Amino acid sequence: MDTTLRDGEQTSGVSFSAAEKLHIAQLLLTELKVDRIEVASARVSQGEFEAVKKITEWAEQNNAIDRVEVLTFVDGGTSVDWMQKAGAKVMNLLTKGSLNHLQFQLKKTPEQHFSEIAATISLAISKGIKVNVYLEDWSNGMRNSKEYVYQFLDFLTIQPIQRILLPDTLGVLNPAESFEFIADLIQRYPKSHFDFHAHNDYDLGTANALEAVGAGVHGLHVTVNGMGERAGNAPLASVIACLKDFYKDIETSVVEESLFSVSKLVETFSGFRIPVNKPVVGENVFTQTAGIHADGDKKNNLYFNDLMPERFGRIRKYALGKMSGKANIENNLAALGIHLSDEELKKVTQRIIELGDKKEVVTQDDLPYIISDVLDSNSIEEKVQIINYVLTHSKELRPSVTLKISIDGNLFEEHAQGDGQYDAFMKALEIIFKNNGKSLPQLKDYAVRIPPGGDTDALCETIITWNNGVKEFITRGLDSDQTVSAIKATQKMLNLI
Structure with a gap:
């Protein structure tokens, strides 16, 4: 009952x-x-x-x-x-x-x-x-x-x-x-x-x-x-x-x-949040972090138990961070359809470990950017770049933005107002994409966090969940300014789609 x-x-x-x-x-x-x-x-x-x-x-x-x-x-x-x-x-x-x-x-x-x-x-x-x-x-x-x-x-x-x-x-x-x-x-x-x-x-x-x-x-x-x-x-x-x-x-x-x-x-x-480590339904319970575990999963499922994620309509994930080994990263790359040589994989693994030592969150969505940065390769290029923006917020006036972006090398500029600075930014972005016959995914969730005890200048991480009509995916942005971190997360989304 x-x-x-x-x-x-x-x-x-x-x-x-x-x-x-x-x-x-x-x-x-x-x-x-x-x-x-x-x-x-x-x-x-x-x-x-x-x-x-x-x-x-x-x-x-x-x-x-x-x-x-x-x-x-x-x-x-x-x-x-x-x-x-x-x-x-x-x-x-x-x-x-x-x-x-x-x-x-x-x-x-x-x-x-x-x-x-x-x-x-x-x-x-x-x-x-x-x-x-x-x-x-x-x-x-x-x-x-x-x-x-x-x-x-x-x-x-x-x-x-x-x-x-x-x-x-x-x-x-x-x-x-x-x-x-x-x-x-x-x-x-x-x-x-x-x-x-x-x-x-x-x-x-x-x-x-x-x-x-x-x-x-x-x-x-x-x-x-x-x-x-x-x-x-x-x-x-x-x-x-x-x-x-x-x-x-x-x-x-x-x-x-x-x-x-x-x-x-x-x-x-x-509004009662599920702890990430709550058995069966927590966000992290089917995520392997240690590289040795990911390696064991590839070798006869050595680190599996009867709690298979598929039983509960879920999938197994492999975390990326300082504990990551080559197997962890290979599993994530395979999910993205990316294959690297051993030498390339070694360089990407080292960069992820370095980021993990700085306590930076590394997700599967970040991998193409890390690969591009580490290998100095154009195989995964940023087709969309946010060139410049001006954000305004004044008493008794609606927040507004003037935005300039590049899509496939073409520059577009737009002005919009919104209920907040980020809302104004998204409205300007929507106008640009609509004028180009494209649509944006729906924003499903928006979360912000700073380190415990952080000061006013602390790094701010914005985590945004999007839905493109087929599946949900998450992007993250990191900056000392909350709106800017959201914009960074949005630029990642634009390139993923």
Whole structure:
């Protein structure tokens, strides 16, 4: 069960719009093919209500309404009414899974709590709503008040509910405890369906989820990119990859090839950036840096494991920098369709190592320029050169640019205004290219960074992602002026296309 749209949205600073929630819900159920999704908490806001209504209307039309779940509360029927109005048919009722929470937060006896839960379950079922029950703080309950948990589960096993949901609410469990506690409950209550809901406070979410599976748990709760409160939840991609590779007798419906694309979409909608080293979906996880590894890949795939990038709709890359060896560079050159002699390759390798020592980022797109510079060759020429430009920015006047460029030796000059200096530059460029019957690729992403603690004169790196209608590619520019670094990145793009 994916809870990106409920628990994942509790990530600090994240709030999906109703349209974004609907789109993510559709992708989770139809493209990724998770079994169930938890899409909201009842009673939170009018916006949340509208989002759930959109999702349930779509789910009804697509025979998926029983796969859409909502977190609800023991609140005298208010949540049930909310569910009915929103069109939801499955509720995940939040209850107290530890004596500590029951006594100090609700200030009630177990008998009082159970009675109110029974009334809520009965009301929901009378309205045609299926019920699952969360035991909030269950992990601490098993540690510190196990008899209360048993008493609670004895009560739940005679209730007309579908699933019992066991959350490690504060992310405190270790793998051994996860196995021990769940195996205990599976043995005690063999007819009950248990789901495990792992949090990642100790970076053990995936490990705990796997131990839960080993103990016989019937369901797992995950989120895209591990989103969630504090350190987040068990990440969907990592859990699916581990289940496939380490539990050969376990099958899931999740489509591995869609994990990366859905991950990137959720990253865009949430603004919650994926760490570059995050397993399966991180930008760097299928990138070899060390030259010896690249060499081994060419010799019977010595540095491959079962996590092949193609499984996830991705490709293997070979980083360029001071750790690069000849094999790394050969792999990148092959991708560009460039062949060099041994002597030429040696010179290019040395230059890349020198750049890496200066901590400069070297990409595959930079290789033609490095080759041209090192070999003093015209085989890869700069057909487009930005000859000159004047950038202006004045108070209460629109930024403007006067631009002169050379294309295949022909000079062109244009003036334009824009919302910023770089926007004005791009508008002038577009006019020149349009007048020449050409079009520019679409700018998809624009990122700027300087070294940590950098002063006002620090080098500024601008990284721009373009899409030419066939594929996305990235160019980088480096300068002490942000706009100039963007212009340098743009000139690289112009020559690549």
